[in-house]
Amino acid sequence: MNLPKLNSDQIKKLALSVMGFVFLLYVYFTFFLGPLNKSHQAAEAAIADRQHKIDTSKGEMSTAANLERQARDATGRFGALKALSPEGAPIAWFPPRIKSLFADQKIDKAVARLESATSPKEAELAGWTKYNWLIELPQTDYASLGQAVAALENTEPLLCITKLSIHLVPDQPQFQQIAIAASTVVEKR
Amino acid sequence: MALHLNLLHEEILEQRQRHRDPLKIGILLLAGCGVLLFLYYGWNVYQTLQVKAQLSAVERDWAKVEPKVTEAQKRAAELTNIINTTRVLDSYIDNRFLWAPLLEKISRCVAPNAQLTAIEGGVQDDDKGVTLTIQGVAAAHEPRSAAEDFREMLLEQLGQTYREVKVEFKALDDAETVTKVDGAAMPMAHYTIAVSFKGNSAPKPTPAPGRSKRKNESS
Secondary structure (H helix, E strand, C coil), X not given: CCCCCCCHHHHHHHHHHHHHHHHHHHHHHHHHHHHHHXXXXXXXXXXXXXXXXXHHHHHHHHHHHHXXXXXXXXXXXXXXXXXXXXXXXXXXXXXXXXXXXXHHCCXXXXXXXXXXXXXXXXXXXXXXXXXXXXXXXXXXXXXXXXXXXXXXXXXXXXXXXXXXXXXXXXXXXXXXXXXXEEEEEEECC | CCCCCCCCHHHHHHHHHHHCCHHHHHHHHHHHHHHXXXXXXXXXXXXXXXXXXXXXXXXXXHHHHHHHHHHHHHHHHHHHHHHHHHHHHHHHHHCCCCHHHHHHHHHHHCCCCEEEEEEEEEECCCCCEEEEEEEEEEECCCHHHHHHHHHHHHHHHHHHHCEEEEEEEXXXXXXXXXXXXXXXXXXXXXXXXXXXXXXXXXXXXXXXCCCCCCCCCCC
């Protein structure tokens, strides 16, 4: 190849041209094409993300609709269980309710005392509190007690009798003294 | 042979050198590359703008759907929580030990010549086992036999409903006093019976609200 012979001035100019070209490429890729490509890629990623969300949202909405149908029974039952506990502190309404229940069973004297309140062990019942009560019936007969306990267990499904103590009343063997330890779960309000 | 004389040699040389000036050529090359790069950049800008327009359209779609999706997710979480809580509450209700049927069974076992003086019972936390201590007196010609009859009857009655039933005497002592049964004086025996059993194998009496009607009825 027959290259033209360059003098020193021409070599300087050629070097200057090469430097200019390199600088042009640097500026182009660093300040123009690079940010533009980044912006392009970010937009594409955002589109993919939104599209994925839109696609999954259809599934989520249908899942929620299915769940709504499936949960109808549970929702109704949950509402009924919640309705068993009136507003206010349980110590305010539980003892009168117990007294009234036993009075309906012809047991006039019934005293319910709050022993303790704890959180249930089950994680699902995080919004509920377990109350431990001591119910004392100073004088009743065995048959009335049986009926009253049946009524108590039927009308208070969230009440669980944990201990039962029956003793004769001294000098009146036809009557018994009763102590019932029971626990209830009540929704926190 | 003709003789050619070039009297403009220096001027022609100068002109040729101007034509192949490296700086000029470099500037031309640079300008050419610049134009190409600019065109390429323009094409990229066009594509990016198109993608951004597409992104705007997708975001508009998402903005329409998002409130419904958020609402659906919230509702689904709420329903799942309700279902789980209801299941645990149902389990709590179903796994309760019911005392009324037990009291009824005990009452069936007490013969006219026997009397119970105390019953102490409790439900164990772990496996829902139930323990009972029953104290009483029996009066008969053979008061120990009367107490044994009560124990056997209790074992039979409880065995019909509960699992792993154990009914054992903890104490059985003759009393020094006598009592009258149907006008006849009978010796008495004091007894203490320990009872243990597990679970409700038969009755599922207590209805959760809105589920079923009452089944737990003590006689």
